[in-house]
Amino acid sequence: MALFGAQLILTIIAVSFLHKFTPYHSLAEWLLARGNLVRYMYPKDEELRKLAGITVSKGRHRKNRSEHSRRISLLENSEDKSFSVPKNIDLDLRTRVIEPLHVMVLRFFSEYRWLVDFSAASLIVYALTESWLQSRGDFNLSLIWIVMMAGFALQVLFLLTALYFSSEEDGERSLCITFGFFFALVAMAVLIVPEEILEFGLDEAYENFTSGAIDFLKEQDLPSSGPISKIAFKSLIGVCAALLGAFLAFPGLRIAKMHVDSIRFAVDRPVMQIVLHTSFLFPMLITLMWVKPIGRDYLCNPATGKRMTGKDEPLMSSLTFDLIRMSLVPMLCVLRMLLMTHYLQSYLNMAKDKVEKLKQEAGRINSLELQKTVVRVFYYLCVVTLQYLAPMLILLSFTCLLKSLGGYSTGLFESSPVNSTASVPKTSPAVSPQSEVASAEATAEHFKIALENLRNVFSPVFFRGVFSFLTWWTAFAWFITSLFGIAYHMYFTEQ
Structure with missing residues (x-):
């Protein structure tokens, strides 16, 4: 209980930090506005008139308008008098370093700042708890932080998907439904693959959950043949997987577009191209580690160890393989965070690319539409950043839950995994009915026994199977949608 109190103190400190410190010093603002990103400024009316050779009386100029109000009016279809200019106008967009004041007015900035700051606090609380504060039998409070982090990331993806459904165009809506x-x-096809090929452990998780639930219901004098059938269990997981895949559709397409542009901008930097390709293919490596013939059967086979080391023993134990497989996810997150500036700058460069493409076309374009084309890129910077970060945070959350609830131990700190088959006392000790204190202790003991029985229902074996599948599925769906995006942007948009 003393260590549980330490976890509670750490939680209170983290909440106070989020409430008092982040409004003034936000990690989310620092990621976007530390002088690392450059945005393109939209051309003003005076500049467009000068380049197009259009003269206008001075009385029609509106000089007392701030840049922010002009930018907002452009996006809200203001009634400013517009004019047409040639598409091939000799226009060079001005650049400006992004500052904190610029990003505060962007769409979805509040959701972006909350998700990043809360996720950072959650990961710090989780790391400290796993390292020093948790002991055997204690409830891990940091898992509540991780679950909330995954929930906020899923909520953000839901809001972004709803944004496409609320648009007037049907293309995005149809694409999301199709995915x-x-x-x-x-x-559904993956869930019927044998465990000898894809080792999620869902069959064992279902059997463990069913047997634990039956025992729990019997102890409560509620006889039952089982809470749920195997088909219903896997169907429920399949529906959740389909929804998650639909939410990951546009983030995957977005990162594919940024990857193609990043490779194009790094054409004279071969080392950067290698790093970018490694980052893009990393989810595929994570996915393959759950394919048993490629992963566990090869690396944990004594024949493989004999060929590589000369000793008749496997390269690693089964537990070591599981830990290495899970450690690939934090490695992916670190790599993606290091490349975040490069990816986001490639997105911001879309404003210049769109203007350059206009120069290759004939005809004229409304000045307001030209300005919207440029300013809209920066206006949706936080949306793109959320599409970049949210899948990563979901994948990392599932991995943390798999590690902790699955009963894995790194062996670096003094801990021991929870034993799902540990015997649970069936009766509470005798208590004198005359003593109120003894009665309270008996009630607490009864609650503890019920909680232990419930732990046998939702055992580490159950969590290991469920979160192993969710971790694999998130990496798989994210990579598949990225592949679709690569094919679309490289072969269809360039034709």
Whole structure:
């Protein structure tokens, strides 16, 4: 209980930090506005008139307008008098370093700042708890932080997906629905693959959950043949997987577009190209580690160890393989965070690319539409950043839950995994009915026994199977949607 108190103190400190410190010193603002990103400024009316050779009386100029109000009016279809200019106008966009004041007015900035700051606090609390504060039998409070982090990331993806459904164009809506049905079929196909090929452990998780639930219901004098059938269990997981795949559709397409542009901008930097390709293919490596013939059967086979080391023993134990497989996810997150500036700058460069493409076309364009084309890129910077970060945070959350709830131990700190088959006392000790204190102790003991029985229902074996599948599925769906995006942006948009 003393260590549980230490966890509670750490939680209170983290909450106070989020409430008092982050409004003034936000990690989210620092990631976007530390002088690392450059945005393109939209051309003003005076500049466009001068380049197009259009003269206008001075009385029609509106000089007392701030840049922010002009930018907002452009996006809200203001009634400013517009004019047409040639598409091939000799226009060079001005650049400006992004500052904290610039990003505060962007769309979804509040959601972005909360998600990043809360996720950073959650990961710090989780790391400290796993390292020093948790002991055997204690409830891990940091897991509540991780669950909330995953929930906020999923909420952000839901809001972004709803944004496409609320648009007037049907293309985005149809694409999201198509990906949802596609991933529903893929999930159902994956769930019937034998465990000898894809080792999620869902069959063992279902059997452990069913047996634990039956025992728990019997102890409560509620006889039952089982809470749920195996088909219903896997169907429920398949529906959740389809929804998650639909939410990951546009983030995958977005990162594919940024990857193609980043490779193009790094054409004279071969080392950067290698790093970018490694970052893009890393989810595929994580996915392959759950393919048993490629992963566990090869690396944990004594024959492989004999060929590589000359000793008749496997390269690693089964537990070491599980830990290495899970450690690939934090490695991916670190790599993506290091490349975040490069990816976001490639997105901001889209403003210049769009203007350059206009120069290759004939005809004229409304000045307001030209300005919107440029300013809209920066206006949706936080949306793109959320599409970049949210899948990463979901994947990392599932991995943390897999490690902790699955009963894995790194062996670096003094801890021991929870034993799912540990015997649970069936009766509470005799208590004198005359003593109120003894009665309270008996009630607490009864609650403890019920909690231990409930732990046998939701055992580490159950959590290991469920979160192993969710971790694999998130990496798989994220990579598949990215591949679709690569094919689309490289072969269809360039034709």
